[in-house]
Amino acid sequence: MTIRRAAVRLMAPESIALKTAVGLKRSRCQPACQAITRSLRHSSTTAAAQSPWANFTQAPPDPIIGLTEAYQNDDFPQKVNVGVGAYRDDSGMPFVLPVVRQVEKEITAEELDHEYSGIAGCPSFVDLAMKFAYGEDCVPLLEGRIAGVQTLSGTGGLRVFGEVLNSFGHTEIHIPNPSWGNHVPIFRNAGLDVKTYSYYNKENSSLDFEGMIADIKNIPEGKCILLHVCAHNPTGMDPQIDQWKEISSVVKEKKLLPFFDCAYQGFASGDARIDAASLRLFVEDGHKVALVQSFSKNMGLYGQRVGALSVVADSQEEAQRVLSQLKVHIRPSYSNPPRHGARIVQKILSDEQKTDAFVEQCSSMAGRINSMRATLKQTLEDLGSSRDWSHITKQIGMFAYSGLTKEEVTVLREKHHIYCTLDGRISMAGVTSKNVKYIAEAIHDVSK
Ligand SMILES: Cc1ncc(COP(=O)(O)O)c(C=O)c1O
Numbered sequence: 020m021t022i023r024r025a026a027v028r029l030m031a032p033e034s035i036a037l038k039t040a041v042g043l044k045r046s047r048c049q050p051a052c053q054a055i056t057r058s059l060r061h062s063s064t065t066a067a068a069q070s071p072w073a074n075f076t077q078a079p080p081d082p083i084i085g086l087t088e089a090y091q092n093d094d095f096p097q098k099v100n101v102g103v104g105a106y107r108d109d110s111g112m113p114f115v116l117p118v119v120r121q122v123e124k125e126i127t128a129e130e131l132d133h134e135y136s137g138i139a140g141c142p143s144f145v146d147l148a149m150k151f152a153y154g155e156d157c158v159p160l161l162e163g164r165i166a167g168v169q170t171l172s173g174t175g176g177l178r179v180f181g182e183v184l185n186s187f188g189h190t191e192i193h194i195p196n197p198s199w200g201n202h203v204p205i206f207r208n209a210g211l212d213v214k215t216y217s218y219y220n221k222e223n224s225s226l227d228f229e230g231m232i233a234d235i236k237n238i239p240e241g242k243c244i245l246l247h248v249c250a251h252n253p254t255g256m257d258p259q260i261d262q263w264k265e266i267s268s269v270v271k272e273k274k275l276l277p278f279f280d281c282a283y284q285g286f287a288s289g290d291a292r293i294d295a296a297s298l299r300l301f302v303e304d305g306h307k308v309a310l311v312q313s314f315s316k317n318m319g320l321y322g323q324r325v326g327a328l329s330v331v332a333d334s335q336e337e338a339q340r341v342l343s344q345l346k347v348h349i350r351p352s353y354s355n356p357p358r359h360g361a362r363i364v365q366k367i368l369s370d371e372q373k374t375d376a377f378v379e380q381c382s383s384m385a386g387r388i389n390s391m392r393a394t395l396k397q398t399l400e401d402l403g404s405s406r407d408w409s410h411i412t413k414q415i416g417m418f419a420y421s422g423l424t425k426e427e428v429t430v431l432r433e434k435h436h437i438y439c440t441l442d443g444r445i446s447m448a449g450v451t452s453k454n455v456k457y458i459a460e461a462i463h464d465v466s467k
Pocket of ligand 1: 104171172173174175199247252280281282312313314315321326
């Protein structure tokens with residue numbers, strides 16, 4: 020073995036020093052290389068023995084991000100990623116809303132500074148976000164008794180409020196079964212015990228409304244219940260408005276604290292007002308709700324991390340106290356939120372024309388997804404599938420909860436190179452007019 024190869028084998032982390040040595044002429048290099056090799060061999064073994072990280076075990080990959088990595092490593096030309104919940108256009112490409120592009124140009128032209136935000140973020144962004152969710156005519160909003168802060172998108176808001184709940188004596192939170200995969204670790208890390216209530220009936224691929232009501236009735240008084248405002252992730256199955264009314268009255272009876280997660284407003288039906296109906300109904304019913312909003316999906320601002328957390332209080336004075344507690348948790352966590360994404364949302368929602376453009380562009384994303392739902396279902400039927408796929412078009416939002424089993428999903432991945440989560444959740448955003456037939460044929464193949 021040459022000195023060069025032997026040395027390279029020995030010294031991966033210290034390769035810079037080695038490369039310097041092996042870069043020397045061979046005759047001059049030999050003694051120098053041997054000395055470096057000896058010293059590095061010694062230092063790497065002692066370093067390994069003493070490493071403070073030696074007992075760090077390899078964590079499993081995140082179920083969704085890990086899926087994307089597996090997809091990226093697959094060199095099959097027709098591979099499809101329907102795992103991750105990010106919108107794609109009909110050519111399968113990430114989509115930036117034209118109105119977002121337009122306001123970004125305006126922001127650049129304004130040559131703004133990059134000073135810190137306040138702990139609660141940009142106040143005008145927060146006001147506009149709250150109007151967007153609760154509606155301009157929302158009484159607590161008009162009375163100035165909703166405390167609101169900008170957050171690191173939906174995830175950050177969920178975590179902050181989980182911590183706040185925990186610090187005021189809440190020990191548990193009740194989430195639907197199933198729910199977005201990240202809810203459990205977010206709330207566990209915030210110190211809460213995560214419990215579930217029935218939500219979905221896998222047998223008939225529909226909402227298990229009776230089970231849901233029965234379980235909510237069994238939640239101990241005063242506990243926090245998490246509700247998805249619309250486009251429930253992963254099932255895509257939302258209660259109807261009459262069912263929301265019943266949920267509201269049971270939640271009131273049990274004096275539960277409703278905590279709404281709103282990640283898809285405008286993205287579900289294409290109409291932001293309709294999508295916020297559950298939240299608005301609860302507020303009209305007098306609930307002191309908490310709400311987390313995300314602008315990842317509806318404005319396509321995924322990586323900008325734009326969101327808001329708000330809490331409806333009894334009075335302005337109470338809202339101020341609540342706000343102070345939200346800030347107490349934000350300050351030592353990330354100090355203050357980023358500015359760019361909030362500026363984009365603020366510019367769009369403060370201008371009527373831009374808001375109209377946003378609504379139209381968001382609705383066209385929802386429309387494309389809905390047309391893919393119809394095509395997928397129709398193609399499966401045309402292929403002669405004996406299964407009932409009607410839930411695909413009954414569901415709403417980004418995901419189709421296909422009903423495929425773990426085993427079927429595995430074959431879908433291994434044989435057909437189609438990547439979706441093991442619970443059979445298919446991101447409809449990844450389905451395009453080009454790949455829908457391939458996906459339908461593969462689903463038919465694994466579900467025969
Ligand atoms: C139900 C639900 N809540 C919250 C989020 C958080 O998203 P983000 O942190 O990007 O706002 C998601 C994202 O997929 C979601 O589906």
